[in-house]
Amino acid sequence: MPRxxxxxxxxxIHTIDVTTGTTHLVHESTEVLYEAPNWxxxxxxxxxxxxxxxxxLPVDSSGDPEPIEIPGIPPLNNDHVLDPDGAHVFVSAEDGHIYRAPLTGGEADRITTQDGLLHFLHGVSPDGGTLAYVGVVTDPGGAWHAPNLFTIPATGGASVQLTEDEFPDDGAEFSPDGRWIYVNTERPLAGPPRAAGHAQLARMHPDGSGAEQLTxxxxxxxxxHPSPDGARLAYVSFPPGTVGHPADHDVIIRMCGPRGEDVTDLVNVFGGQGTMNVPSWSPDSTRIAYVDYPVGT
Structure with missing residues (x-):
């Protein structure tokens, strides 16, 4: 069910200039819970x-959000990424599958075929040829196993599993040069094992090799989220002890270098889930978009 x-x-829905810290309120709604902006x-x-x-919706606030009609597929969740061709969008739906549809609306093509695995899209390679997604196996009773990382050709076909263990992974976005997939993981890549839920940023090569912890x-x-120029990462930072990426928490949107260096705080928001789940940088790497969810005045 949609949130x-x-x-x-x-x-x-806001944008923030990552150099000056200047924010712009793009749109505000008391009726629709909007999530996960892409540019x-x-x-x-x-x-x-x-x-x-x-x-x-226009970034300059000159108009209201207009629906993109994609008939024939189940309701969508907050995992959607634009095709590098600029004319299509890849989406994840509530049936657990990934689809590709025209950005202007229209019929969608289903990319994934494996039932019993929930597919949550997070990244598209710079050449548009490969998708990176989080896969979750479910028990007959509906219980979820630990999320692992996969890639699949953007036109469909066989998936390649990059991780396979009890440590949850998520995120999975390509660097702009295609050499890395950036993720968040509970896997202890450096130092002793961490407490359950203590996710840190990491990266690995697109074949799953060379994994290294960044934060x-x-x-x-x-x-x-790697910036289009490859110089920075933006990410959502939850308080210590948080398990998963829940909604309605006091979180910090942070920025760091591509190896995890030079961590800085950009803005404190009330949100978490839905705030910035998918690629949210402006094409010129100067701004990011995000959503917060305040309650009351």
């Missing part, structure tokens, strides 16, 4: 999800 706003809660390749619009569908702090770090 909804609590009584008295709002969804506010269009021309930098003029954001793509968000809400109520199980996609919406497009080493007490906070719980999720969803690393």
């Amino acid at each position: 909804t706003l609590a009584p008295g809660q709002r969804a506010r 269009t390749l021309d930098g003029t619009a954001l793509i968000v999800n809400g109520d199980g569908t996609l919406f497009r 080493h702090d007490k906070r719980v770090n999720w969803f690393p």
